[in-house]
Every structure is written in C-alpha cells, then in structure tokens.
Amino acid sequence: MNIRLDKYKSKRVMIVNRGEIASRVAKACRELGHTSVGLWTDNEPDAAHLEFCDEWVHLEGSGNAETYLNMDKLVDLAKENKIDGVHPGYGFLSENGVFSTKLSEAGIVFIGPHNEAIKVMGDKATSKKLASDAGVPVVPGTSEAVPTVKKALEVSEEIGYPVLLKAVAGGGGRGMRACQSAEEVQKQFEAVVRESTAAFGNGDLLVEKLIVNPHHIEVQIMADKKGNIFHFFERECSIQRRHQKIIEEAPSPFIGEDEELREDICQTAVKLARAVNYDSAGTVEFIMGADKKFYFLEMNTRIQVEHPITEEITGVDLIICMIQSAFGEDLQIPSQDWIKKTGHAIECRICAEDPITMLPSPGVVTGFETNFPQGVRFDHCLYRGLEVTPDFDPMVGKLIAKGLIRDVAIRKMKAALKGLYIEGLKNNIPLHKVVMDDPTFIEGSYTTNYITEVAPQDKIEKDINYVSIYRKLAAAEARNMGM
Amino acid sequence: MRTYLIDSESNELIVDLTKTIKHSSKLVEYEFCSLVEGKTIHKESIFIRKLAGNYYCSTDNKAWSKIARQHIPHRLLNIDQVFKVYRGFKPSGLSGGASGELLTQMPGKVVKINVKVGDQVNKGDCVLILEAMKMENEIKTSVDGIVKAVHVHEGDALDSGVLMMEIE
Numbered sequence: 001m002n003i004r005l006d007k008y009k010s011k012r013v014m015i016v017n018r019g020e021i022a023s024r025v026a027k028a029c030r031e032l033g034h035t036s037v038g039l040w041t042d043n044e045p046d047a048a049h050l051e052f053c054d055e056w057v058h059l060e061g062s063g064n065a066e067t068y069l070n071m072d073k074l075v076d077l078a079k080e081n082k083i084d085g086v087h088p089g090y091g092f093l094s095e096n097g098v099f100s101t102k103l104s105e106a107g108i109v110f111i112g113p114h115n116e117a118i119k120v121m122g123d124k125a126t127s128k129k130l131a132s133d134a135g136v137p138v139v140p141g142t143s144e145a146v147p148t149v150k151k152a153l154e155v156s157e158e159i160g161y162p163v164l165l166k167a168v169a170g171g172g173g174r175g176m177r178a179c180q181s182a183e184e185v186q187k188q189f190e191a192v193v194r195e196s197t198a199a200f201g202n203g204d205l206l207v208e209k210l211i212v213n214p215h216h217i218e219v220q221i222m223a224d225k226k227g228n229i230f231h232f233f234e235r236e237c238s239i240q241r242r243h244q245k246i247i248e249e250a251p252s253p254f255i256g257e258d259e260e261l262r263e264d265i266c267q268t269a270v271k272l273a274r275a276v277n278y279d280s281a282g283t284v285e286f287i288m289g290a291d292k293k294f295y296f297l298e299m300n301t302r303i304q305v306e307h308p309i310t311e312e313i314t315g316v317d318l319i320i321c322m323i324q325s326a327f328g329e330d331l332q333i334p335s336q337d338w339i340k341k342t343g344h345a346i347e348c349r350i351c352a353e354d355p356i357t358m359l360p361s362p363g364v365v366t367g368f369e370t371n372f373p374q375g376v377r378f379d380h381c382l383y384r385g386l387e388v389t390p391d392f393d394p395m396v397g398k399l400i401a402k403g404l405i406r407d408v409a410i411r412k413m414k415a416a417l418k419g420l421y422i423e424g425l426k427n428n429i430p431l432h433k434v435v436m437d438d439p440t441f442i443e444g445s446y447t448t449n450y451i452t453e454v455a456p457q458d459k460i461e462k463d464i465n466y467v468s469i470y471r472k473l474a475a476a477e478a479r480n481m482g483m
Numbered sequence: 484m485r486t487y488l489i490d491s492e493s494n495e496l497i498v499d500l501t502k503t504i505k506h507s508s509k510l511v512e513y514e515f516c517s518l519v520e521g522k523t524i525h526k527e528s529i530f531i532r533k534l535a536g537n538y539y540c541s542t543d544n545k546a547w548s549k550i551a552r553q554h555i556p557h558r559l560l561n562i563d564q565v566f567k568v569y570r571g572f573k574p575s576g577l578s579g580g581a582s583g584e585l586l587t588q589m590p591g592k593v594v595k596i597n598v599k600v601g602d603q604v605n606k607g608d609c610v611l612i613l614e615a616m617k618m619e620n621e622i623k624t625s626v627d628g629i630v631k632a633v634h635v636h637e638g639d640a641l642d643s644g645v646l647m648m649e650i651e
Contacts (some may be wrong), residue, residue: 111562149630157568174618191612195619242618356563360616362643363565367553380621384553390590390615421551426565454647461588462562464496464524470515472528473486473498473568475538475550478511 010034013111014078015053016068017089017398018382020397025424028319030167032052035110035303037081041067043391048381057081062106070093071099078108085109085326087319091393094302095122104315105467111326112481113280113301120276121299124168124206131296134275137270139287139295141208148187153331155207156185162212165189169205175199176243178210179225188459188470201457204354211295213447215254215288216240218300219269220310222300222333224325230333231266233302234343239435241358243449246428247435248347250313253406253444254288254297272299281307281322290447308379311444312402344406346413348432351422352388356368356457360394363387367423375409376416388425396427406444423472430460485575488559488566491643495649496566499523512544524582587620591615593639602630602651611635611647615633624650 002300013029014037014152015022024039026049028482029036038053043062048261050056057077061067068074078086081346086103088094088111088342106325112118121127125144132138145168146152156163156179165188167175175196189205197203217339220232237245255262269284273314283304285297307318316339321331333339353360365386380397388396401416405407414436417429434456446454489497502514509532516526530541539547559566591613597611609621610630631651635641 063506136494191619198614199625359620360589360618361565362616364558366556366558367551369549369551371549375494392616394616423551423553423560424556425562426563430562460562464561464564465519466515467527467529468498468561469488469498469561470513470527470529470551471540472553473515474502474513474531474540475553476556477500477503477513478533478538480507480529481511483508483511483529483538 012082012085013038014081014083014086014425015039015049015058015089016074016086017092017094018044018047018049018068019392020049020061020379020395021089021305022047023052023381024379025089025319026052026054027159028317028323031317032320032323034323037083039068039077043389044222044427046385048383048386055081055110058334063197064092069357071102074099075102075108078103079106085111086109087323088302090302090305093299097122103343105185109326111323113276113278113282117276117278117280117282118301122169123284124170124298127203127299128296129359131272134272136272137294139211139297140209143205144203145343146205149186150209152189152205153182154183156182159209162210164208164210165192166206166208167192167202168206169200169202170196176408190447200416203282211223211287211289211404213290213449214238215252216245216285217252217255217288217294217449218283218285218295218304218306219266220307220326221269221273221278221284221453222280222316222321223273223280223282224331225279225328227277229270230275230329230331230336230339231270232314232316232339235306235309237306238446239441239450240449246349246351246451247432248309249409250309250345250408251341255292256444258292261292264413268294268296269464271294280325281318291471305395306347308377308398308400309345309347312400313341313343313379314339326388342403343404344409345400345402346406346409348399348413348417349395350422350432351428352396352400352425353428354426355428355460356462358428358431358451358457360390361426362390362394363425365422367421367426369421371419371421373412373415373419375412376400377402378416378420382422396422396425399432407442410442431457433455434459484571486571487569488565489569490564494564501526505510524644565643584646585610585624585650587613587641587643587645587647589615590642591620592633593637593641594619596635596637598630598631598633598648600630600633603628604628610650622647 011034013034014024026036036053038050038056039059040047051483059067059477093099103110129238162180165177179185193203221236223229223401235250237248281303283300286294368382377400401413484500486498486592497518504512511531513529516523530544532539538550541547594614595612613620628650632650635647
C-alpha cells in the first residue's frame with residue numbers, strides 16, 4: 001500500500017539549468033503534477049525560465065563556475081530544499097558522472113542515466129572501445145588518449161590525412177579541430193588541449209580519421225529501469241557550423257525511403273544502449289559516408305537540444321519519459337511497435353549571432369513578436385528586454401515546423417521564419433531563410449560540409465532595407481505621439 | 484526630425500522625418516527620406532495604424548503588416564548590422580579608431596597573447612586569442628607593423644569596444 005502511494009506521490013524536481021530547456025522541463029513537471037524548483041543567479045536575476053517554475057531558489061554567485069557548475073553548492077541547495085530529483089537539462093552538468101554520484105550519495109535522484117553509463121560514454125576512448133566490443137562499427141583512429149604532438153603526428157601518418165583532433169571529454173562541438181596536414185596538427189594540438197582543459201578540466205586528445213562528405217545521423221533512445229529500451233528513429237543533423245548543429249531534421253532525408261538501413265541504424269543504437277544497461281534518454285550519434293556505411297561517433301547521455309523534432313514525428317514527450325524513468329515509473333509505452341513516425345519535422349536553432357560570419361553577437365532584444373502558421377512550435381527564452389550575455393551559449397530559441405511530407409515542413413518553416421521578429425539583436429534568421437530556399441537543402445542531399453561548401457550565408461541580402469528601417473522609426477514616432 | 488543611425492564600424496545612416504500627417508486618431512502618415520552624400524533619396528510614405536493594441540504599417544494605406552512590439556528603439560537591426568539610434572542629435576567621438584588599434588568586437592576573455600611590445604607583425608597574423616560564447620576566436624591584425632602597446636593581460640575579462648593592442 002505504502003509503495004503504491006509513494007509511487008504516485010508528487011515529487012520535487014530541481015532544474016539545474018536555465019533558458020529554453022529549463023522552461024521545457026518545468027512545463028513537463030507541471031504536466032506530471034510534480035513541483036518544479038527553478039534557479040536564478042546574480043548575473044541573471046530576470047531569468048525567463050522562472051515563469052514556468054513553481055518555486056524559485058537563489059543560486060548565489062555570478063560566473064558559471066560559481067553557479068551552474070558548482071556541484072557541492074547545488075547538492076547542498078537540493079538537500080536544503082528537500083528535492084527528490086534533479087534535472088540537469090543539456091550542457092552544464094548534464095553529462096557529469098561526479099555530479100550524479102554526489103546526488104545519489106545525498107539520496108537525490110539524478111534525472112538521467114546511471115553513473116556508470118555517463119562515465120563510460122562521457123569518455124570518447126572508453127565509449128569507442130565498448131562500442132567495438134559490442135559489435136558496433138567505429139571510425140578508424142586511436143582508442144586511447146594521445147599524449148604528445150609527436151604521437152599525434154605518427155597516428156595521423158598511419159591512418160592518413162585529413163584527421164580530426166578530438167578532446168576525450170569534449171562534446172557539442174567544443175574541443176574539436178579538423179587538420180588537413182601535418183603542419184595543421186602541429187599548430188592546432190596545443191589550442192585543442194588548452195580549450196578542452198579550460199572547458200572540461202581534461203586535456204586528453206584523440207586522433208581520428210576524418211570521413212569526407214559525411215552525414216551526421218543520430219538515433220534517439222529512451223529506456224526505463226526495467227530494461228526496456230526503445231528507439232525513436234533517427235535525426236539528421238548535418239547542417240553545422242564550427243561542429244555545432246544549426247538545422248536538424250527527422251527523419252533523415254539521406255536515409256529517405258531506405259527502411260532497411262533505418263532499421264539497421266536504429267537497432268545498432270539499441271544494441272549499444274543495451275551494452276551499458278542504459279536507463280534514460282540518450283542519443284547515439286553516427287557518421288555516415290556517401291556509401292551509406294555508418295560508424296559510431298559518440299553517445300550523448302542526456303536530453304539533446306534537437307529532441308523536439310523527434311517528439312513531433314513520434315508524438316511522445318521525451319522529457320516526461322525521462323522524469324518517469326528516473327523515478328522508476330512506467331514510461332507508458334506498451335512496446336516498440338507503438339512508436340510510429342508520421343510526417344517530417346525540421347528544427348532551426350535561433351542564435352544571437354551574425355548571420356554571415358556566424359560569430360556570436362551578444363546584445364539586447366528590443367522587440368519580439370511571433371506569428372506562426374499551424375504545425376509550428378517555438379521553444380524559447382526570449383522576451384522584450386532580454387540581455388544576451390557572453391556567459392552562455394548564443395542559442396535563444398528553437399523553431400520547429402512539422403508537415404506530413406518534407407516539402408510541407410519546409411513551407412511551414414519558411415512561413416514561421418517570416419513570422420518571427422527579433423529586433424535589436426543580431427540573429428541567424430536571415431541565414432535560415434536562405435537555407436530554406438536553397439536547392440541543395442530542398443533536395444536533401446547536403447552533408448556536414450554544407451555551410452563551408454554551399455555557403456548559403458553568401459546569398460544573404462545585405463543591402464540596407466530603407467523601408468524596414470522607416471517602418472520601425474515610424475512606429476516609434478507613433479508611440480511618442482501617444483497613439 | 485533627423486535621426487542618426489550609427490553601427491559599430493561607424494557606418495552612418497541619416498534619416499529625416501520630413502512630414503507628419505495625422506489622418507485620424509488611429510491613422511498617421513509619415514514621410515521619411517535618407518541623406519546620402521548630401522542628397523535626399525529613398526523617399527517613402529509610411530502609414531501607421533493602431534489595431535487591437537498593435538502598430539501596423541503600410542506604404543500604400545492598403546496592404547498592412549504588423550510591427551513587432553518593441554521599446555522605443557535605441558538599437559535597430561539590418562541583417563548583419565546593429566545601428567545605435569540617436570534621435571535629433573549626433574553624438575561626438577564615435578569615429579573609428581586608427582586601423583592599427585585592435586578593439587574587441589564583443590565581450591570576452593583573453594586566453595593567450597601571442598606577441599609582446601616591439602614584435603614585428605604582418606597583416607593576418609594571429610596576435611591574440613579571445614574566448615567568448617564557448618569558443619576561441621583568433622584576433623588578427625589588419626596592418627603590418629610593430630607592436631607599440633599591449634593593454635590587456637591573459638585572463639582579463641573584457642567588454643565590447645576595449646582597446647587591446649596598438650600596432651604602428
């Protein structure tokens with residue numbers, strides 16, 4: 001009797017994140033009847049995600065190291081506030097095995113996979129070894145950290161250029177550089193070590209063969225604590241800049257109608273998840289060459305930025321499943337056969353950056369308005385007056401459009417981009433508009449080199465649009481006149 | 484009234500409001516033009532109408548489109564330029580620095596300084612690495628010359644528009 005009551009008891013969930021994902025988790029908690037506890041820090045007292053959180057807690061400090069990365073303080077705060085579970089979102093401590101261990105030692109549930117899975121998959125060397133032992137194909141390269149430039153050059157010689165220098169602890173595009181020649185390896189080695197030491201506290205590097213014209217395809221996995229592992233089909237995330245995704249699609253237009261290949265890649269992902277007894281939301285990333293052979297890249301042991309497109313095509317709320325799984329509840333998915341994909345979804349990441357150079361551009365949002373067609377979802381943390389600071393990632397929102405077929409999804413995305421106004425802050429909406437009109441994108445034949453080779457950014461019309469400037473000034477005049 | 488729009492690279496746009504016609508309490512017509520090299524061009528009439536609490540605008544009083552609700556703009560966006568808006572006056576001291584002066588384009592942290600005072604540098608050399616928004620940016624010189632002064636240290640957190648280095 002007690003067990004049953006406990007099972008359905010409302011839980012207190014602390015969200016150790018900010019921005020769009022914190023709002024998303026808070027809304028999921030609300031739906032499940034749990035109490036969400038949001039955090040705010042000294043350099044972001046107006047945190048927009050608090051709008052959806054039931055309780056607000058002050059996380060003292062200003063830099064990320066003092067706040068969202070400060071494990072001991074976060075564990076203490078969780079204890080103080082009688083928290084049952086902590087959701088880490090993405091980034092920050094979402095893939096930190098030490099944090100999840102500290103939480104479980106304090107008797108608090110970490111809403112994510114078990115420590116062992118985070119540790120094994122968080123290290124590129126051990127994850128690669130585990131994958132090849134489980135019979136999952138991996139990219140040729142070193143399976144252990146390369147200590148010196150000299151060794152890196154030797155390995156590169158052996159597997160042949162171009163090669164990729166990768167931080168063992170890296171992720172999300174950080175601590176990764178492609179090198180076409182020995183000189184570049186020489187030049188970049190130190191920079192990658194420095195970057196990854198600063199970012200992850202671990203400067204170990206791997207050297208890998210660079211697959212030319214690759215597709216980045218990943219499979220969404222969701223598992224519970226009883227050993228049920230489900231896949232939610234694949235996503236194509238090949239449109240990237242600086243190894244960070246900007247546009248994602250589900251299902252992959254490259255796999256297209258090839259259901260056999262789709263089944264193969266999805267089952268391979270499930271196989272890998274089973275090898276680590278996976279028990280939460282996760283993503284198995286693959287790199288696919290033009291010959292449709294795929295290799296395991298890495299497994300992200302967290303919810304990903306682009307999870308909404310999978311939710312749109314399968315109709316399953318992944319954040320809710322993640323919370324249910326963490327508390328040992330039923331995922332409410334009877335079997336794999338119930339997970340069907342319908343339609344096509346595209347996500348455009350809206351970032352505070354220069355649309356042409358794609359460099360981050362902090363600033364203040366002076367105007368914000370949306371006007372979307374049917375089938376569009378916008379997960380964001382924008383409001384008028386929001387100040388985008390260099391402390392955090394420049395992504396401010398995710399625009400997701402869904403249609404029964406890909407052409408419809410593209411049409412809806414184009415309309416949605418037209419209906420999204422962000423004023424005062426440089427953003428990449430002009431880039432997304434150009435991509436949606438680009439023949440290579442429409443054909444669906446793009447690779448990860450799309451931004452460098454097709455260079456849609458060069459087609460952005462830069463001329464000063466006088467009418468658009470007059471409109472904005474006229475509205476200001478009208479307001480001044482008291483209209 | 485004259486409005487000055489100036490972006491971070493000191494590109495300047497001068498917009499004049501030449502006429503205001505109040506048709507009704509809900510409909511106003513404005514006439515704008517721009518001043519380019521002493522000539523007025525791009526003359527346009529803009530109609531503003533208030534509907535359900537929002538401002539709508541039109542160039543012909545027929546086709547209307549909504550304007551994003553915003554504060555009185557101090558900043559205006561045109562694709563890859565953000566203009567600061569100065570209504571009625573032009574601020575002084577906004578001219579661009581000499582080309583040998585390296586200014587930060589965005590706030591960030593100095594990760595590494597590759598040169599010291601007295602070093603010879605060539606155009607395109609990476610003189611400094613600045614970390615901002617999760618990535619390292621190589622700051623390159625746009626001139627050949629000798630490093631005259633380095634005003635920052637490794638580890639410094641900088642605002643936008645800070646003078647980092649002078650090259651002569």
